Amino acid sequence: xxxxxxxxxxxxxxxxxGVARAELRVVATTTELAAVAKAxxxxxxxxxxxxxxxxxxxxxxxxxHLALDLARADLLIVVGLQLExxxxxxxxxxxxxxxxxxxxxxxxxxxxxVDLLDVPGGKLDRSQGDIHPGGNPHYMxxxxxxxxxxxxxxxRMAALDPRHAAGYEQGAQRFQAQLQAARKRxxxxxxxxxxxxxxxYHKTLPxxxxxxxxxxxxxxxxxxxxxxxxxxxxxxxxxxxxQGVKLVIQEAWYPSSTGRVFAERAGARxxxxxxGTDFNHGKNYFDYMxxxxxRLLGRS
Amino acid sequence: MTDQALREGAARLAALWLGCAxxxxxxxxxxSTQPAAxxxxxxxPAAxxxxxxxPAAxxxxxPTQPTPEDEQALxxxxxxxxxxxxxxxxxxxxxxxxxxxxxGNPASFNPDLSFIADFALAYFSEDENLQTGGHDxxxxxxxxxxxxxxxxxxxxxxxRFDANIVFAQFGVEIEEAYATTLDLPAQLQLRAGQxxxxxxxxxxxxxxxxxxxxxxxxxxxxxxxxxxxxxxVELSWLTPLPWYVELVASATDAAGEATARSFFGAEDLGxxxxxxxxxxxxxxxxxxxxxxxxxxxxxxxxxxxxxxxRDNHSEVYGADVYLKxxxxxxxxxxxxxxxxxxxxRRRQVPExxxxxxxxxxxxxxxxxxxxxxxxRYEYGSSAVDxxxxxxxxxxxxxxxxxxxxxxANTTFFPTEFSRLxxxxxxxxxxxxxxxxxxxxxxxxxxxxxxxxxxx
Numbered sequence: 218x219x220x221x222x223x224x225x226x227x228x229x230x231x232x233x234x235g236v237a238r239a240e241l242r243v244v245a246t247t248t249e250l251a252a253v254a255k256a257x258x259x260x261x262x263x264x265x266x267x268x269x270x271x272x273x274x275x276x277x278x279x280x281x282h283l284a285l286d287l288a289r290a291d292l293l294i295v296v297g298l299q300l301e302x303x304x305x306x307x308x309x310x311x312x313x314x315x316x317x318x319x320x321x322x323x324x325x326x327x328x329x330x331v332d333l334l335d336v337p338g339g340k341l342d343r344s345q346g347d348i349h350p351g352g353n354p355h356y357m358x359x360x361x362x363x364x365x366x367x368x369x370x371x372x373r374m375a376a377l378d379p380r381h382a383a384g385y386e387q388g389a390q391r392f393q394a395q396l397q398a399a400r401k402r403x404x405x406x407x408x409x410x411x412x413x414x415x416x417x418y419h420k421t422l423p424x425x426x427x428x429x430x431x432x433x434x435x436x437x438x439x440x441x442x443x444x445x446x447x448x449x450x451x452x453x454x455x456x457x458x459x460q461g462v463k464l465v466i467q468e469a470w471y472p473s474s475t476g477r478v479f480a481e482r483a484g485a486r487x488x489x490x491x492x493g494t495d496f497n498h499g500k501n502y503f504d505y506m507x508x509x510x511x512r513l514l515g516r517s
Numbered sequence: 518m519t520d521q522a523l524r525e526g527a528a529r530l531a532a533l534w535l536g537c538a539x540x541x542x543x544x545x546x547x548x549s550t551q552p553a554a555x556x557x558x559x560x561x562p563a564a565x566x567x568x569x570x571x572p573a574a575x576x577x578x579x580p581t582q583p584t585p586e587d588e589q590a591l592x593x594x595x596x597x598x599x600x601x602x603x604x605x606x607x608x609x610x611x612x613x614x615x616x617x618x619x620x621g622n623p624a625s626f627n628p629d630l631s632f633i634a635d636f637a638l639a640y641f642s643e644d645e646n647l648q649t650g651g652h653d654x655x656x657x658x659x660x661x662x663x664x665x666x667x668x669x670x671x672x673x674x675x676x677r678f679d680a681n682i683v684f685a686q687f688g689v690e691i692e693e694a695y696a697t698t699l700d701l702p703a704q705l706q707l708r709a710g711q712x713x714x715x716x717x718x719x720x721x722x723x724x725x726x727x728x729x730x731x732x733x734x735x736x737x738x739x740x741x742x743x744x745x746x747x748x749x750v751e752l753s754w755l756t757p758l759p760w761y762v763e764l765v766a767s768a769t770d771a772a773g774e775a776t777a778r779s780f781f782g783a784e785d786l787g788x789x790x791x792x793x794x795x796x797x798x799x800x801x802x803x804x805x806x807x808x809x810x811x812x813x814x815x816x817x818x819x820x821x822x823x824x825x826x827r828d829n830h831s832e833v834y835g836a837d838v839y840l841k842x843x844x845x846x847x848x849x850x851x852x853x854x855x856x857x858x859x860x861x862r863r864r865q866v867p868e869x870x871x872x873x874x875x876x877x878x879x880x881x882x883x884x885x886x887x888x889x890x891x892x893r894y895e896y897g898s899s900a901v902d903x904x905x906x907x908x909x910x911x912x913x914x915x916x917x918x919x920x921x922x923x924x925a926n927t928t929f930f931p932t933e934f935s936r937l938x939x940x941x942x943x944x945x946x947x948x949x950x951x952x953x954x955x956x957x958x959x960x961x962x963x964x965x966x967x968x969x970x971x972x
Contacts, residue, residue: 269808272845279972280811281761281803288704288755306969313755315674315700343934343964442932444599444886447592454583454591470848472598472886475591482587 241378244286244317245294246301247274248493249357250327250366252502254294257371257388261381262292267308270493273470274300275347275442279307287312290323291377294370297328298354323377328354330369331362334423346440358490359424360400360506364393392502399503403510410513414460416453416485418445418467418476429513434460437467437475445475457483464513468492488512599885628670628678629966633725635662635959642954647920647944649737651744651775652683652724654957661686662959663724669968675700679968681723692723693746704755708767713746714797715753715765716817717858718837720744726970728856728881728891729924730940730957735875738897738913739833739860741775741782745819747795761803771795771821778912779831779862780821792830795821803972808846813839813972823864825911831864852883871900871908887930895922899947918947926957934963 241262245251251266258264265286268277274296287293287308295301309318316323333352341350356362371389375382411430415422418437426433435456439449456462457479465480466488467473473489480487490512494505583591639654646655654660664684671677680694695710713721720736721744736744749769756762771794774783780795788794799817806812817835822828837858844851859876875897883889897920900910910916926940937960944953 269845271847278811278841278843278845279969280805281763281801281813281972282805284755285761302969304969307971310677310697310699311755311971313699313701313704313706318674318699319671320674343932347932445595447588447595450591450595451583451588454587458582472848472850474594474597478590478594482583482590 242290243292244290246296248496250294251496252494253363253367254370256392257367257385258374259388261384266496270495277304279304284308284311287317288314290317292323293317294325296354297326298349298351300354325373327366330365331356347442353423355421356424359428360396364396367392414462415464415466416457416462418471421468454483464488486515628668631667631965633665634962635724637662637957637959640956646953649734649742650732651742653731706753708751711748713744714767715799716745716819717835718839729893730938730959733877733895735860735877738875739779739862741778743775746776763801765799767797769795781824784824786824793822809844811841825866829865834861850886854881869902873900874898889928892925915948920946936961
């Protein structure tokens with residue numbers, strides 16, 4: 218009994234110690250957002266990500282221990298546009314933390330910070346596949362939009378933790394300056410892809426291709442979220458050959474046999490992009506985008 | 518012409534297709550309109566094939582259109598992906614959906630609404646089957662298991678409101694309607710209204726989150742066909758321990774044949790004192806054993822009055838365990854989940870105490886992107902008195918021997934919003950001479966917003 222009491226006291230003191238820490242506790246849903254948040258906050262915040270880079274952010278299990286992170290969070294940063302709709306609301310409610318509920322001062326939906334693409338119009342239903350009514354949520358693979366996200370994150374962090382407002386501002390500026398330099402380099406390297414046509418597995422590439430200046434002419438999925446079937450893939454192969462597609466691009470969280478054989482048959486190269494950055498092992502946004510660029514260029 | 522060749526090849530492939538041929542055909546039909554639209558802005562192959570640029574571009578030996586060899590290789594690759602994969606969208610539960618959330622959707626104060634329909638074609642080898650679930654298929658032939666309207670929304674910064682209203686063939690039932698606090702201090706949370714109690718793991722869930730067509734008989738036997746629920750209030754506490762420990766306590770109405778049958782059940786004796794309510798206490802823990810392995814455990818207990826006489830009480834104790842493997846550190850669609858629950862019940866009746874145990878163990882395997890299989894074993898002992906002698910059970914007088922049931926099923930998920938499930942089971946009630954065989958073909962549709970699901 219006294220043993221149990223002891224452990225409870227220990228746990229409580231750990232909890233109180235946690236509260237007393239000066240750091241802002243930040244939870245991001247994806248690793249790219251976490252990486253940008255960390256770049257902005259530096260030592261002023263403790264940042265974690267809910268999903269792994271190897272995990273499709275549409276389909277994350279609401280494992281209850283994630284609610285613990287949220288319970289203790291000052292700021293929850295989300296991609297929005299219903300990317301996390303299948304799992305995040307459960308965790309938010311379970312966290313019992315009013316600050317990070319939708320509309321709370323500790324809830325930041327980054328989709329509101331960027332220009333969106335693929336915003337569907339007209340009548341929507343799921344006969345169109347698993348579409349995102351608010352627009353395409355895969356904007357973090359565009360460094361221009363990541364820069365805008367960094368500014369928005371800094372602003373919110375400054376509001377939550379005014380003591381370090383200058384630090385967040387500087388963090389964002391430093392990140393943006395570095396990104397500017399890196400972008401120049403990447404854009405030079407990627408110039409060879411400008412104007413090229415690509416085939417994507419899922420609708421994850423509009424922002425990346427918008428930046429690169431390439432065009433997605435067809436997807437391996439017949440409709441978003443519907444797995445490829447022979448008829449559609451045969452159609453896509455026809456498109457690829459007719460339009461001289463040189464790249465077939467997918468994220469690592471999709472199976473790659475179809476893409477590989479498809480690319481071979483189409484005389485194209487399969488590019489498997491990282492789903493995110495290995496934030497838990499110290500990787501940052503530049504590692505992520507650097508890897509994306511490298512793989513697009515076939516240098517991995 | 519090229520278009521036709523393409524179609525012929527594709528049709529051949531579709532017939533060979535590993536997945537559901539019907540589904541593939543419907544996709545194909547849906548797409549047949551797409552290329553035309555695409556052709557308007559960028560030359561699609563069908564259109565381009567007839568014109569100059571496409572044939573000119575590739576050198577002669579490589580035709581624009583896929584050859585049978587191409588198609589075969591692609592079919593194999595697709596099959597490989599399908600086989601290596603089981604869908605990363607887990608069941609209809611946890612996928613993306615059109616739930617309105619801030620950012621994106623046009624501003625609206627409408628709550629999230631969804632309709633979930635469950636139909637089943639059933640066969641029973643005996644007319645008098647022993648299905649105990651309120652939404653189980655009940656008779657040979659077509660069954661409407663339920664049509665559920667689920668409504669949910671934040672009320673204000675302090676509460677959210679959720680309701681599940683179920684339409685059956687001849688009536689409407691308010692299954693759940695409750696408020697949940699969002700911002701109590703000290704990681705406390707209050708629920709108030711009518712809700713499914715958090716006894717065990719399965720009880721608080723709805724049929725579309727289940728791996729089987731029917732409810733385990735343990736729930737129907739102990740709590741009733743609808744599972745344990747009632748009007749009341751619940752307080753839960755997410756403890757500040759470093760791992761996930763949640764404590765739950767609730768007080769609910771003890772009446773209801775389908776919701777609290779081991780308590781007042783059908784015969785409401787009325788409330789004369791505080792011990793005429795049902796009280797529940799539970800502890801839930803979660804252990805992320807690794808990125809890929811999860812373990813959730815729970816211990817539950819419920820106490821309340823029963824209808825065999827004033828001041829006679831019932832107690833139910835439960836243990837649940839859920840072990841799940843879902844690799845997320847590399848590309849895979851596979852998921853394996855082991856789920857077991859046990860219910861031990863003690864009921865004070867005139868001149869004796871009845872005790873019995875019931876439970877189930879289920880194993881579910883999502884083995885391909887759209888396919889899953891599951892198996893379940895169930896056990897229920899007969900009621901005995903404190904001397905472990907067989908004693909008549911006033912609720913189930915025929916239940917004088919142990920009962921076992923085994924079920925197995927396979928599920929096809931066209932998307933996370935629809936599923937087709939074929940289930941077979943054999944029920945072996947010790948008090949019957951013959952086993953009861955059953956087969957169900959169940960079809961579920963989810964439309965509208967779909968809330969996120971708990972783990």
